[in-house]
Amino acid sequence: MTVEETKLQILGELELARSRTERLINSLSDTQLDAPYHPGVNPPLWEMGHSAFFYEVFVFKLLDGTVSYNPAMDDLWDSFHVQHRDRWRRDLFPGREDTLQYFNTVYDRVAERIRRYELTDQALYLYRYAIFHQNMHIESLIWCRQTVGYPAPPDFQGDRPAPGEGVAGDVEVPAGRWVMGMPDASEAFAAEDFAFDAEKPRFEVELPGFVISRLLVTNREFQAFVDDSGYQRPELWSFGGRQWLASAAEHPVYWRCHEGQWQARLFDRWLPLNPDAPVTHVSYWEAEAWCRWAGRRLPTEYEWEVAALGNRPGEVFQRYPWGNEAPDGSRVDMNGRSMAWNPVFDYPAGESPFGCRQMLGSVWEWTSDQFLPYDGFKVDIYPFMSTLQFGDHKVTRGGSCATTSSLIRGTYRQAYLPQRSDVFTGFRTCALR
Template identity: 75%
Template sequence: MENDSVDKATLLTELEHTRKRTRALITSLPEASLEVPYHPGVNPPLWEMGHAAFFYEVFVFNLLDGTPSYNPAMDDLWDSFHVDHRDRWRRDLFPGRDETLAYFDTIYERMAERIATTPLSDRDLYLYRYAIFHQNMHIESLIWCRQTVGYPAPPGVTGERSAPGEGVAGDAVVPAGRWLIGMPGESAAFATGDFAFDNEKPRFEVELPSFAISRVPVSNREFQAFVEDDGYRRTEFWSFGGRKWLQTETDVALVHGCREPVLTVPKHPLYWRWHDEQWQERVFDRWQPLNPDAPVTHVSYWEAEAWCAWAGRRLPTEHEWEVAALGNRPGEPFRRFPWGDEGPTPEHADMDGRAMAQQPVWDYPAGDSAFGCRQMIGGVWEWTSSQFFPYDGFRIDMYPFMSTLQFGDHKVTRGGSCATSSSLIRGTYRQAYLPLRNDVYTGFRSCALPAT
């Protein structure tokens, strides 16, 4: 590979940055805070750290070198397919913080040594990136774990408004045409040195009619109007799946002692409350006045769908979302980001756990797409109406369960969130969540209904 030294330097920088961020998310918590109460949507922080180190062992050292594990007796416990989710919370099964940190640091040091001293083949480069990106996914889940259980904000969160913009509203109109979706197949990705997960490949063309999509995500102010119009109780706005979700949320509340009638719980997004004559939002361990101009966050697919029905709008399909974000046409230079091919910076997007989706939806003007859509990268993962299915010609990647376990019953979200690592994202990236999920940093934007 011609740029072997450059690629190695980049990999080593990414590896060390990832190690430091993960370590900080663990060591900044007091010992007592590592005893996270069981929650089905998050993993214990120490298990997250051990699992990430184990992933490097399996997909680099075991696969490429055939070397044995650091501690073979622990392999099943760090493997998400061998240890039940509830069992990850059993501290008697797992080592403590010091021992887990020692394991984690040892594996990272071995990784750095291997990258520095071993010839860099295409396969090695792909697996290194895969393992580093996998770890960055767990950095995001460590951040939303803190939000879920109400722990202090992680290191790096600032209250600064880093990229102010002027207010924008309304829809961007995307013309009818033929567009490119996705990333090249495996051989092309190796040839260009680019990276994509299996669910982003192979690239294909799609014909779309013209559509109008909101220039900015739905704000807290806009969603508050739905809440105050009794939107959660008005069943005409909720699909069958949405009504089932409301019923489930009510059942959960009844278990915890609430005796209100069906369809009164919830009445608002997950981390909102009405207190002292104002709407407030919990951001990590602090309740603060709801920022009306920030994007609505922590809403399920069903809530996004119901808001659209109330507003006389609809959710975009994932193809519409990608076209509005990237606007890639056959025969033209390919853009990986709304603004071009340069990776995200703090001027482009709210990412890397800095602003935590607390800035107005019209900030980050440098991140605008060619159609004038703002904050399509960062801020909140945006729900689309699309089910998560493979593209035609899909091939399972190095890690066979990256996508296959989610196909069929998950919805596609796009764009990354405030907690997503900027090294991980691009406009073709597809994330999949069950439609009931509201504990992750999910929001949405909407499309105009077709003219009749």
């Protein structure tokens, strides 16, 4: 790819991130933008302003030493200077019109810089970093709509683009030596190999054979646990799970039993529970208890990546279960299109080398591991991308239905506290050893 082609690609990614963010904001009323505080998620206008501020810090200040658009607002847009509760204070922040003006001014400046200036390796890296960070916050904006009960996002189509046949059961992954993660900055790699620091450096690992489910755990399977009084049986829950359970409902957070039938809330609508869709919005503790009830276990994150990608030493490394072609809607439920509402056996074209489906998109999959750095970890340009989560968060893998296509890849690691259920989390299981 030539320099000009790369610039056009980056400009396209920037414009897509801008337009998706604007649509997520402008499709809400002023009343919805002024909603009261909700713990765990950020208000939409703060998400927009914070994303623009990130470009100011990691593009303009690092590359040009430029003073920010409004230095008086820097601490308020910076997530490490303003607490979650204060982000919902409308007296601290500008309204829709002023935030949009700030947002678009910054984006226009970034686009102009890309067009006019030399595309150095550092500049390309920082553009990608800021755009990918923006896409992480697009996912956060979608969580917010689900948490608060806003209407579905503009990209939601609610269709079934890639039906599959009703496969089931487990697959066996043989013992062997496997390649994990992405190359670090000291290695030569292509622009499309961009990764966050927690995915690096690449290494090899020896694993015993294991047996993993082809499919995600479904609503039907999880309902059987609920109907079997799973939430009332302390022997199924670990100590941490029992502590969480003391303040939780006795079913997944967005379920309800209405007139004798289970329903699930999708944004602002209560719909009949789709029994074949993946169970969604469950905490690590719920996944762990279900496994104990079913006589199964969660995979380790190494097992998960091997089952998803199957990369072996000496072979061409593949970023996705199907190879290295960019993901699309025939392979992955992503970009806020179908919102994990389709059967777990759909998307057969996205199947992994071992026959596992929907390992990318649909739901972030809980693993049994704590979120810790790989050996040889180096802090990236943004020192808090991963380091604040090490030790007390659990690893999830695969992305979700709300994840942007440019972020979906088999090496991507995300960290969530085990009690989180507001994000699009689900799980698949392994047979006990």
